[in-house]
Amino acid sequence: MDPPDEAVPCRLKLPATLESLDPFQDFVRGQIRESRCPQETQFKIQLALEEALVNIAHYAYPPGGAGWIELACRLESGGKRLWVEIRDGGRAFNPFERGKPDMTASLDKRQIGGLGIFLVRQMTEKAEYRRDGDTNVLTLQFGLDAAP
């Protein structure tokens, strides 16, 4: 068997629904299996993926629309890093433009809408957004040997 080529990411394209969440998670889990990174790190990757994917499933497309999400991932730096790219064809939306949630506000008053994206930032080494034509592109980078 040929060694995996770092330059060619594996891709999976599915409908932009919550039902696609588990298949996407299984897909990425399969890609990082060989890196043997700690379980805790895997949970953090799953958390960032869930937050990013749910955001798209809920908000990117008009209700009832037939939207899609394409996820690409590859191991980098000899298996020490995971690179993930998530694309969707929904309305232009930069999740990182929103302010950080106010962690000092009281339980009743705080605005927790931005919590998911805040967690994406916390769980990644790098998280970036760009608009590519009519596509939203979210790029996430994770360290695999230890928690970020």
Add this chain to the structure above:
Amino acid sequence: MEIVSMKKENAMLIRLKGRMDVVTSPAFEQACDKVILGGDKLLVLDLGGLEYISSAGLRSILGVDKKIKAQGGKLALCNLMGMVKEVFHVSGFAEMFPTFDTVEAALGST
């Protein structure tokens, strides 16, 4: 996610096991709704068996807290471990709820 609820002397104890994500959180809220309707004033969540939580899980715990407070009761958490503990700390949720190291300590917190 497994949800097991047990009646204790002065409280209701709910043990969670597995993953609390956007798909499984609604079942947790439904289980808690029943407990809250039962009128218990203290609800203890034992998170010792929970290996994963996302913002959907945090939000549903927040929702349960609001409901039980509206009835004059309170929520206590215990046994936060690993990734779950870290997510509670990073998000600031750990400071928003009474948290305990053991079930016994949480049950004695009335």
